[in-house]
Amino acid sequence: MTGQTMKHEATDAITDVGSGTDFALRVENVSKSYGAFYALRSVSLNIRRGSIHGLLGENGAGKSTLVGIISGQRTPSSGAIYLDGKEVANADVRAMEEAGVFLVTQEPMIIDHISAAENLMLGIWPSSGGFVRWGRLKADAARMLKGSGIDPDVNAGRLNAVARRKLNILRAMFSGGKVIILDEPTAALTVPDRRQLFDFMRQLKNDGVTFIFISHYNDEILEICDAVSVLRDGSLAGGSEDVASLTSEQLSELVLGRGLVLFQRERRTFASEPVAVSLRNVVAHHVDLDELDIRRGEIVGFTGLPGAGAKELARAIFGLNAARSGTIGFAGDAGQSLPRHPQAAFDRGIAYLSDDRRKDGVVGHLSIAENIALSSLGRRASFGFVQRGQEASLCDGYFASMGIRAPNAEAVVNTLSGGNQQKVCLGRVLATEPRLLILDEPTRGIDVGVKQDVLRIIDGLSKTGVSVIIVSTDTDELVRAVDRVCVFRHGAIHEAVTGDDIATENLRRLAQA
Amino acid sequence: MGNEFRMNRRQVLAGGLALGVSAATGRAAFAQDRMFLPFSNKSLDYYFFVIEEEAVKRAVEGRKWSFQSTNANFDNTKQLEQWQSLMLSQPVGLVADPIDSQAIVSAIRRYNQKKIPVAIIDTPADGGDVAITVSFDNHLGGVMAAREIIDRLTKKYGSPRGKVLNCYGALASVAWRQRKEGMDEEFAKHPDITYISRPTEGQLDQMLSVTLATLSEHPDLDAVHAPSDSPARGIATALQQKGRWKKAGEEGHVIFVTIDGEPVAVKLLQEGYMDACVSQDPIAYGEIAVEMLEKHSMKGEAVPLGAYENKKYFWEKGEIVEGATGPTLIIPPFIINGDNASDKRHWGYVAEQEWGVPYT
Amino acid sequence: MSTVMTTTAPKETTGQTNVGMHKVVGWILHNVVWIWLVALILGFGMFNEFFLTVMNMQNIMVQATVLGMLGLAVALPLLVAEIDLSIPANLGFSSAIGALAYSDWGMPWFLAMLVGVGVATLIGFFNGLCITKLRMVSLIQTLSMMIILQGALLALTQGKTLTNLSDGYVWIGQASIDGWPVMPLILVLALGLVGILLKMTVLGRSIYAVGGNPLASNSAGIRVDRVKIITYTIAGFLAGVAGFLLASWQMAITSNQGSSYLLYAIAAPIIGGVSVFGGRGNVVGILGGVLLLTVIQVGLAITNVPSFYVGMIGGFMIFIAVAIDAIRVRYFA
Structure with a gap:
């Protein structure tokens, strides 16, 4: 303990554990508010020198805000940050970096050429x-x-994902980094890569570097961290200095504030259901598909290695990738050639949700309501004028049913966490009332709680008769959410798996082979 | 939150307007005892216009009236807007050097409606009712400059022949265009002279590069002309760089004739590097405009036609005639050359030596 | 030891006053154009007794009309994260076409005016086509278009000023009712229509979305190219109307008509909060920017500032407006 008295009960509890130890960084009663909305409320943390400290929490729990304050990108509304026992006041990114605090984000800041x-x-x-x-x-x-x-x-x-991340960490260290914040460093890493990264972190830790490690995954936290703090709704929900004694369930409970029930769709056969969507002779970049029928209310998973055709087919159906040939028919009709533009796709009842929200999912500076209305503006207009009342009720409806966490539907989408942005995107495509819904990696980069929400929403939608395609490389997600998995290879469906054959190991084997 | 802003913004606006209106009613009967005579200048980028403004200013302030000037920076629309704004201050008259003869007409008409007399100097207007126009015959200026060159070529070769470069100015400027037209006309009468006419936009740097290029192309160039003095310094630089900077009478001298009569020209003429300069008289423009407004227009009478004489000016005599827009005094262009360059009535001398407006 | 702790959210004690302050400062900065405008009006009013008169307000409105139309025209491409530098040149060129249609081709003045505005609209449309279908960079494409149109105007007029305009053509620029000029009504109308377009129509929403994130807009089913082309076309149309108004007001078309508006027409919407990166801005802000620039110009014209310093002082006033806006974006965006 470094001499300052802690008034807060929670911080008391934690600092008790660390009494007498050497803290590289202390966060004391930090709050951050935007108007009446509190992104952080009196959060206190103590990070021991030479430790890996996990930071866990749902999307929107305040992790990004806290990290932003620690790294100097944002200024706290109140509270203080201590580095090596000395208070740093009004520091910007540069000042924090000079003091030795570096943030390594999900987007590696690397210049390719x-x-x-x-x-x-x-x-x-x-x-x-x-x-x-x-x-x-x-x-x-x-x-x-x-x-x-x-x-x-x-x-x-030419460096691969793990090498790029290592490079960023090294860069931070070489610039004099003593406390390095890693924001979801394992996103999109393979299992061996992740292991390699962790070994690298342990090695650096032994050299005295302190890490703050942000992750959605309990298993990662349990594997690598020495201590953990959990944020929930902008407040510290709890933490531990002894991660080894924790279980994954305990962590989930802290994150969610309740026991986590993983979603599992009740799989059934659709042989008796009418064919809702029929694709024929689709040829496009990386795609060469003879035929595929999807039945009413069925959820089909597309998976495969990058370039195998799963994602490419999805984009071709929606008109984002130009198809050289191919038709799509609905409910047994003769079928028309694939749409050439997303607008035509929406008009025909095809909706698609991109895997990269920030790039082509949301318009960040517009409000939630405006984003939800975006794809269905034209069809709900009269003489080119937006029907405001109708639009408002529509947006409020999706705002509520998606469970978007924000002060209200007028909040700007940029201020939302990734998971909530994904719900906004989902609301936008659902507002077009599609017959075929295509979701590209719908739960990538969102936390486990929101993930269940999204999967539940999709499940509920399928029960209203909508056919769904989920493009995913997350085998766990496929196991839990779909009725049939199409494994793609060389642009075509290599194998279709149904029923109990949809199992993690089986899918991995098929996809990698 | 958004609504709140909008409300408040409207209140701010309304508040501002209310203030304006209340102030307006309170000031309606503002002092009429003041004599306010502004000058609308076209630019301050040339010494000529600076002296024009100085002349008007001295004339106005010498009468204990209040003076103000605007600078339109060669932007015609801006000048119209400035006229419109000046009108609000209830001037007793307006002196202006218009950028565009035709475009200024609508503004003159508005002044006519308000019965505010307008005096136009340098660039005559094409319409409207102008109390007095004092100007220069640019076309004649071009002709006279051409004749000065032709005379010297005749003296050199025995007959009018040789090579002449005209670094003409921007054609969007009426004055420069008319000077070029006058010169073109005069040289057209002498087919033995090779007349090279090249655009420079009236810019010093372009006059420099055009003259350099022409001297490389035609090392036997006999004469060079610039329609204004300030940018003509580019020509002087070019001649120096090419080793052709010689006094009149020396071997290799290039005949150098310009228009305007600025201090630089007077100096070069005295030194002998320059041969002749067709001069205007911006000081006379400003002084006569104010004088005529005071003597006649502000009393409600028209400026009388007939001879105008004033020994103060080098040109001494002019004629006020009925022009397109009313009484017009066209000051005859006159030639400054080595013989008369030391006359203390040249405007270039008055401006620099007596008024102390430095010429750079 | 196992130390999983759960805590309740701490009670809120501090920060309430901070929030209030933040709100006030935010409000001031959001309305900074208007506040600065009022301050300038009052300031000029102190220096010149004629500034705060109804006549001068009318004068300011007249002078703001053409700049306002151009400001709107420039703002539209900015909103879709593009730019159109050719707008002032388009104003000059199209009005000359309109004037020639009357004087040389013998059309009735109204038809001739429509021809001019039509040409302007087509030029806008063409710019839009180049930028979307040919993927030309808007900055350079419209720069070249600007140079072409300026040159074409000089060629059309042969350096002379066109003044052969019919009485009907110049009516709008001269007419007044009870001393109140009619011309500003066109600006009010244009502001209203563009405001409705942006706020209430599908096109307006699409414009903001495209400006914010063109890729996402495309995936959301918006025809991005079409939206951009329409935006450029409307901008061209507004430039054409502005050209008619300017020619009508000054009863003449010079060989460099409009070219001096370029920087102010771009500055006005940006001062009024239109982002050069697209997707942000509204007509109220644009109007504020236009009025601010006009008030500075008029104020400096009738305040007795020595003419050598007017340009510099005007520049400083604009600089302050932009600086305050930058602070707003930095701390409150």
Whole structure:
């Protein structure tokens, strides 16, 4: 304990545990409000030097806000941050970085067309008289990269996901980083890659680096962290200095504030149901499909390696990727050629939700209501004028039924967490009342609680007769949510799996083969 | 939140307007005892216009009236807007150097409606009712400059022949266009002279590069002309760079004739580098405009036609005639050359030496 | 030891006053154009007794009309995250076409005016086509269009000023009712229509969405190219109307008509809060920006500031407006 008295009961409890230890970073009663809305309420944390401290919580629980404050991107409304026992006030990103706190985000800040060594030294080039000292740069970089398995001379664009993340961490350390915040560093990493990253982190930890590790996954927290703090609704829900004694269920309970019930769809056969959607002879980039029928109310999973055709087919059906040929028919009609633009797709009852919300899912600076209305504006207008009353009730309806967590439907989408943004997207496509709903990685990057919500919504929708395609590489999600899995290879369906054959190991084997 | 902002914004606006209206009624009967005579200038980028403004200013303030000027920066629309705004201050008259002869007509008509007399200097207007126009015959200026060059070529070769470069100015400017037309006409009468006419937009840097290029192309160039003095310094630089900067009478001298009569020209003429300059008289423009407004227009009478004489000016005599827009005094262009360059009545001398407006 | 703890949310004690302050400052900064405008009006009123008169308000309104139309025209492409530099040049060129249609081709003035506005609209449409279908960069495409149109105007007029305009054509620029000029009504009408377009129609919503995120808009079923083309076309139309109004007001078309408006026409909407990155801005802000610039111009024209300093002072006033806006975006966006 460093001398300051803690008034708060929760912080008392935690600091008791850490009494007498050396804290690299302390957060004391930090709050952040936007108008009347509190993103954080009096949160206190103590991070021990040379530890990996997990930060857990649902989307919107306040993780990003807290990390933003610690890294100097945002200023707290009240409260204080102590680094090595000294208070840092009104610090911006630069000041925090100088003090040794670095944030490594999900989007690795790497410039593709220059070498790994140069990326490592970006902005901190060793120089004399304004000239970069290349020899020194290469030598330093080589020393830093030793043991990481990264070739300093390789073009950064050719590094794989795990190497890019390592590079970012090293960069932070080389810039004098003592406390490094990793925001979901394992997203989109394979299992072996993740293991490699964790080994790397442990190695650095032993050298005295302190990590704050943000993750959605209980198993990761349990595997790598020494201590954990859990945020819920902007407040500290609890934490532990002894992660080894925790169970995954205990963590989930802390995150959700209730016992987590994983969703499981009741699978059945659809042989007796009428065919709702029939695809024929679809040829497009990476796609060469002879035929596929989807029945009324059926949920079909598309999976496969990247470039195998699952995602490409989904985009071709929606008109985002140009199809060279192919028809789509509904309820047994003759079928028309595939739509050439998303608007035509929506008109024919086909809706698609992209896997990359920020890129082509939401219009960030517009409100929730405006985003929900976006795809169905035209059909609900009269003489080009938006029907405001109708629109408002529609948006309120989806705002409520999707369970979007925000002050109201006028909130700007950029301020929402990833999971809530995904619900907004879902609301937008559902508002077009589709006959065929295509969801591309619908639960990527959203936490386990919201994930169940999304899967439940999709399940409920299918019961109203809508046919659904879920494109996913998350085998667990497929096992829980779909009736049939189509494994793609070389642009066509290599194998279709139904019933109890839809199991994690089986799917992995099929997809990798 | 959004609604609240909108409400408040409207209140702010309403408040501002209310203030304006109340102030307006309170000030309706504002002081009439003041004599306010503004000047609408077209630009301050040229010494000529600066002196024009200085002349009007001295004339107005010398009478203990209040003066103000606006600068339209060669933007015609802006000048119209400035006239409109100046009208609000209830001036006793307006002196202006219009950017565009035709576009200014609508503004003059508005002043006519309000019965505010307008004096136009330098660039005559094409319509409306103008109390007095004092200007320069740009066309004649071009002709005279051409004749000065032709005379010197005749003296050099025994007959009018040789090579002449005209670095003409922007054609969107009426004055420059008319000077070019006058010069074109005069040279058309002398087919033995190779007349090279090149655009420079009246810019110093372009005059420099055009003259350099022409000298490379035609090393035997005999004469060069610029329709204004300030940018003509580019020509002087070009001649220096090409080793052709020689006094009249020296071997390799290039005949150098300009228009305007600014201090730089007077100086170069005295030194002998320049041959002749067709001069205007911006000081006379401003002074005569104010004088005529005071003597006649502000008393409600028309400016009388007939001879105008004033020994104060180098040109001494002019004629007020009935022009398109009313009484017009066209000051005859006159030639400054080595013989008369030291006369202390040249405007370039008065402006720089007596008024102390530095020429850079 | 196992130390899983759950806590209740702490009670809210601090921050309430902070929130209030934040709100007030936010409100002030959101309305900064209007507040700065009122401040300038009062300031100029102190320096010149004629500034705060009804006549001057009328004067300001007249002078704001053309700039306002151009500001709207420039704002529309900005809202879809593009830009159109050719708008002021389009104003000059199209009005000259309209004037020539009357004087040289003998059309009735109204028809001739429509021809001018039609040409302007077509130019806008063409710009839109180039930018969407040919994927030309709007900054350079419209820059080249601007140079073409300026050159074409000089060629059309041969450097002379066109003044052969019919009485009907110039009526709108001269007419007044009870001393109140009629011309600003066109601006009011245009502001109203564009405001309704942006706020209440599907097209308006699409414009904001496309400006905010074109990829997402495309996936959401919006025809992004079509929206952009329509936006450019409307901008061209507004430029054409502005050209008619300017020619009508000054009863003349010079060989460089309109070119001096370029920077102010771009500055006005940006000062009024239209983002150069697209998707943000509204007509109230644009009007504020237009009035602010006009008030500065008029104020400086009738305040007895030595002319050598007018340009600099005007520039400073605009700078302050932009600086305050930048602060707003920095802390309250």
